[in-house]
Amino acid sequence: MTADHPHAHAEGPNYLWAALLPLTAFLALVWGINQHALPWHLTLDWAPSLGLAATFRVDGLAAQMLALITGIGALVFIYASGYLAHEPRSGRLFGMLLLFMLAMIGAVTADNLILLFLFWELTSLTSFLLVGWKHEDAQARAAARQALLITLGGGLALLGGLILLAQIAGVWTLSGIVAAGPSLHADPRLSAALVLIMLGAFTKSAQFPFHFWLPNAMSAPTPVSAYLHSATLVKLGVYLLARLDPAFNDLPLWEFSLVGIGTLTAVWAAVLALRERDLKRILAFTTLSALGTLVLLVGLPSPGAGLAVAAFMFAHAMYKAPLFMVAGNIDHATGTRNIDRLMGLRRLMPWTAAVAVLAGLSMAGLPMSFGFVAKDVIASAKAESEVLALISYATVLVNATAVAVAGVAAVRVFWGPPEAPPGHVHEVPWSMRLPPLLLVLVALEFEFLPNLADPLLVAAAQSISPGLGAMQAATTYSFEGTLTALEITLGIGLLLFLAWDRLHALLHRVHWLDRFGPAAGYEYLLHAIPRLAAWQTRHLQTGRLSHYLRQTLAALLLMGAGLAVLSSATPRFDWPALLAWPPIAWAWALACLLILTGAVSALFLRQRIAVLMASGLIGYGSAVLFLFTGAPDLAFTQFAVETVLVVIAASVLPYLPAAKALPRPGKSLDYILAVAAGVATFMLLLHLAGMPENTELAAWFAAHSLPEAHGRNVVNVIIVDFRAFDTLGEIAVLAFSLLAALPLLAGLRRQRAMSSGS
Amino acid sequence: MKSGSVLLERAAPLLYWAMLIIALAILLRGHNEPGGGFIGGLVAVAASALLAIILDPAAALRRQPLAPLRLAMAGVGLTLLSGLPAVFLGLPYLTHLWSGGWSTVLLFDLGVFCAVWGTLTGYLYPLLEADPR
Amino acid sequence: MMLMLILSLSVLVAASVLLILSRDTLRLVVGLAMLGGAANLMVFLAGRPGSVLPPIIAAGAETLPAAANPLPQALVLTAIVIGFALLCFALVLIANLARQDARQDSDALRANEPVATDPIKPPVMEP
Known part of the structure; x- marks a missing residue:
């Protein structure tokens, strides 16, 4: 298998042409936005008999997501064609990337809740396949499974939440729910619905305590990480929260959950980033931090927060995707991502270094970068909504870590003396240089010509905060105060950068983080499930028929009793009918006598042939009853059967072991079950006899x-x-x-x- | 398993045919009077059992149109077939058709008869072949 | 009289359950057959037996006067035959089992159960 040698020098098939698909979609989107005013609607018949229609809706927020999905998608496809040039199985990866892209497009354009859920789960599934692409690698398989279990688990919660929300609102579309808005607040079920939806969004966007799947998913190939784990997939949770925010942003539950969890995630991830040595994982932790910040911003009630979300979501995608590609280039060229072994790559990889610096500037939020604009908007949003001082301090720490990580990614690995110059290190092919460069240049252009990006950002912001006026948004770029805050942030960030190794050593010694963190909890649960299964298998599945029968019977009786209690139907005993003498009553009496004799003697006779014959008495009793209650066919059938049974029984018995008296039947538990079954039958039949007869069918x-x-x-x-x-x-x-x-x-x-x- | 009684052994085939004719009569009149394929089939089984006990299973087998499993399967096949004519006339499967005194219902009931007769004699004969001890 | 029949049926069900739970395979099979018979009678009872007239349309008449309910009869008739076939099958089965293990103990039937060293599945019962 050549698959074991990903860097074998056989040329794999080149899938550069695949980039045409997202590129065409991107160009169509740009053309469409210029030609037709947002929002766009599309309604298809889905299941008309159920009143279901597949409704799609593209507003500002969806258009922004679409631009990221298709635009960055096109560049990631170009990048992947270079990254996987020597990979014979690359066709499959391109296919899955394409499928993922379609799922994302569906998820951000779906207006119908069920459609949204279906596309949401499809992104989880394709992401599972993409993360586990190197399926020979046990670590990749575990990471893929972890991502799948967590996001699908969250997806189930989301489904419950969406159904509940739709029932409360009475509509099955997102736009309908947002339009219903505050009128839903009075419903007592709303809290449960929102908690479930937040669970879905938090798992998807890797919020604390579900954050750990994202760094582990870094075992995916770099194009996948650059696409899924920075720009698109992980933003889907934030997208849904932002989408619903106009309806719920003045609910304390909503606001406090988003602000609290967002802040916690941002800070926690910033601290954990310092514990890492793997460049890609460090970037993943800062992505977590950014996602936390985004959730926090969605939770802020001020109208400016909408603009902050839109701007930061955009800025983050524009610098984080290139940085992932930088990490991929370094890995591709040197074979390692460990920052201890990477130094002075500037001369060997000048293009990659240039990208790293430009993207790093934006990540650090320095002036002259799009990241600066975003930071500025965020600052004004927070100023507007009177956040707690604690959150402000947290933000400074988070931003400072971003500065330090930008320093690591852009300065530390490229500057300094080349440590043990690896002879074979060379710059990567143009297909891996061009996409990140294009991204950072576009971001730079937006900084100098904000008019280009403004319409899209403002449209997106207005979807999140409908109260935001266009003029207000345009004048929000104020820069007041940003510079002072920036100085503080930069100062702390510089200190963090310089003390990186010492901090790392310090944090690395804190072992309880590994032992008691949420990731450890996940592992514990994962192993507890088979243990529980083993325990219950050992106790329920004993391999003894009598145990199974007892369990089944007890369960049946309990279910019957439960139903009887729950239905709370008053039993109707029709005593006159029960006690009435039917015509030919002696036949009934004879039948009862035969049945009773048969039942009791089958129980207490100790010879096998006698037991079989006694059971025949029950048949004869039934036949007598049938004969005198207008059922001659049944009577004849039963008589014939009993006659043949005698022959069969007589011929089978010789094969059974020689006659030895059977023991007394049953233990005390069996007697209890038997009596319970008898009583249940008695009650059931009494009730049945009291019910009015339905003669419709007979007639x-x-x-x-x-x-x-x-x-x-x-x-x-x-x-x-x-x-x-x-x-x-x-x-x-x-x-x-x-x-x-x-x-x-x-x-x-x-x-x-x-x-x-x- | 011979009974040992010469008289019984001579009378057994006669008894068998008589019971079989009764069984067929029960089958035929079943649509209007008590009876039908199930009961007729059981009477036929009783007839076969009688012969198998008095003479031996091979003797009963010889006087049966088909061996038990084939008889049972042929019975299922007959009931399956009886529903087909309706399909050719564009009616739902198993819609029975009548023409004078004859009908596909009779075919269906004959199938039931054969299935019961075949199945139960299939259990009986091997068990009656010989005493294991 | 109906009450009497209901009582008899309840006793029949209780006796069948006790037989099913006993570990002797023949009792198990007989118990199942008896439970089947009880079920047939319950279905029959649901049709409210009372009329002695069979559901057969008299010559010249077009429809049934007050006669027994035909539907439960049709259901029970096929059930009797099927139940009998099941009983035959079960008897042949336990006769075969007797070849392997003369104890006729249902708990001893472990040919397809896991071995004692299996880490998850239950250990073999002590004979």
């Missing part, structure tokens, strides 16, 4: 038997005509039972041959 059969089926014996007509299909199935079962018994009968014949031979 129908009686009326149609002769005119339509030309038969006077209604029972036979039902069997062979009205319910002929049932009868067909029954005699087929009969015949196939013989087929199944043939090997058993042959076994008996062999036994006979052996015993007569010996």
Whole structure:
């Protein structure tokens, strides 16, 4: 298998042309935005009988997501064609990337809640396949499974939340729910719905305590990380929260959860970033930090927060995707991502270094970068909404870490003396240089010509904060105060950067983080499930038939009792009918006597043949009853069966072990179960006898038997005509039972041959 | 398994045919009077059992149109076939058709008869072949 | 009289359950057959037996006067035959089992159960 040698120098197929698909979509999007005013609507019939329509809606926020999905998608496809040039299986990766892209497009354009959920889960599934692409690698498999379990688990919560929300609002579209807005607040079920939806969004966007799947997913190939884990997939949770925010942003539950969890995630991830040495994982932790910041911003109630979300989401994608590509280039060229072994790559990889510096500037939020604009908007949003001082301090720490990480990615690995210059290190091919460069240049252009990006950002912001006026948004670029805050942030960031190794050593010694963190909890749960299964298997599945029968019977009786209690139907005992003398009462009495005698003697007789014959008494009792209650067909059938049974029983018994008296049946527990079953039967039948009889079917059969089926014996007509299909199935079962018994009968014949031979 | 009684052994085939005719009569009249394929089939089984006990299973087998499993399968096949004519006339499967005194219902009931007769004699004969001890 | 029949049926069900739970395979099979018989009678009872007239349309008549309910009869009739075939099959089965293990103990039927050293599945019962 060549798959074991990803860097083998065989040329794999080149899939550069695949980039045409997202590129075309991107150009169509740009053209569409210029030609037709947002929002766009599309409604397709889905299941009209259920009142379901597949509704799609593209507003400012969706358009921004679409621009990221298709635009960055095109560049990632170009990048991947270079990154996977020597990979024979790259076709599959391109196929899955394409499928993922379609799922993302569906998820951000779907207006129907069920459609949204379906696309949401499809992104989880394709992401699982992409993260686990190197399926020979156990670590990649574990990471893929972890991402899948967490996001699908969250997806289930989301489904519950969406259904509940739709029931509360009475509409199945996102736009309808947002339009209903505050009128939903009074419903007591709303809190549950929102908690479930937040669970779905938090798992998708890797918020604390579900954050750990994202760094582990870094075992995916770099194009996947640059696309899924910086620009698109992980923003989907933030997208949904932002989408619903206009309806719920003045609910304390919503606001406090988003601000609290967002801040916690941002800070926690910033601290954990310092514990890492792997460049890609460091970037993943800062991505977590950014996602936390985004959730926090969505939670802020001020109208400016909408603009902050839109701007930061955009800025983050524009610098983080190039930085992931930088990490991929370094990995590709040197074979390592460990920052201890990377130094002075500037001369060897000048293009990559240039990208790193430009993207790093934006990440640090320095002036002259798009990141600066975003930071500025965020600062004004916070100023507007009177955030707690604690959150402000947290933000400074988070931003300072971003500065330090930008320093690591852009300065530390490229500057300084080349440490043990690896001879074979060389700059990567143009297909891996161009996409990140284009991204940082576009971001730079937006900084100098904000008019280009403004319409899209403002449109997106207005989807999140409908109260935001266009003029207000345009004048928000104020820069007041930003510079002072920037100085503080930069100062702390510089200190962090310089003290990186010492801080790392310090944090690395804190072992309890590994032992008691949420990731450890996940591992514990993952191993606890099979342990629990083993425990319950050992206790329930004992391999003894009598245990299974007892369990089944007890469960049935409990269910019956539960139903009886829950239905709270008053039992109706029709005593006159129960005590009335039927015609030919002596036949009833004889039938009862035969049945009782048969039942009791089958129980207490100690010889096998006697037990079998006693059970025959029950058949004869039934036959007597049938004969005198207008059921001659049944009586004849039952008599014939009992007669043949005698023959069969007599011929089978010699095969059973020699007559030894059977023990007394049952233990005390069995007697309890038996009495319970008897009592349950008694109550059920009493209740049944008291219910009004429904004679509709009987009357129908009686009326149609002769005119339509030309038969006077209604029972036979039902069997062979009205319910002929049932009868067909029954005699087929009969015949196939013989087929199944043939090997058993042959076994008996062999036994006979052996015993007569010996 | 011979009974040992010469009289019984001579009378057994006669008894068998008589019971079989009764069984067929029960089958035929079943649509209008008590009876039908299931009961007729059981009576036929009783007839076969009688012969197998008094003479031996091979003797009963010889007087049966088909061996048990084939008889049972042929019965299922007959019921399956009886529903087909309706399909050719564009009616739902198993809609029975009548023409004078004859009908596909009779075919269906004959199938039931054969299935019951075949299945139960299939259990009986191997068990009756010889005493294991 | 109906009450009497209901009582008898309840006793029948209780006795069948006790037989099913006993570990002797023949009792198990007989118990199942008895439970089947009880079920047939319950279906029959649901049709409210009372009339002694069979559901057969008299010559000259077009429909049934007050006669027994035909539907439960049709259901029970096929059930009797199927139940009998099941009983035959079960008897042949336990006769075969007797070849392997003369104890006729249902708990001893472990040919397809996991071995004692299996870490998850239950250990073999002590004979």
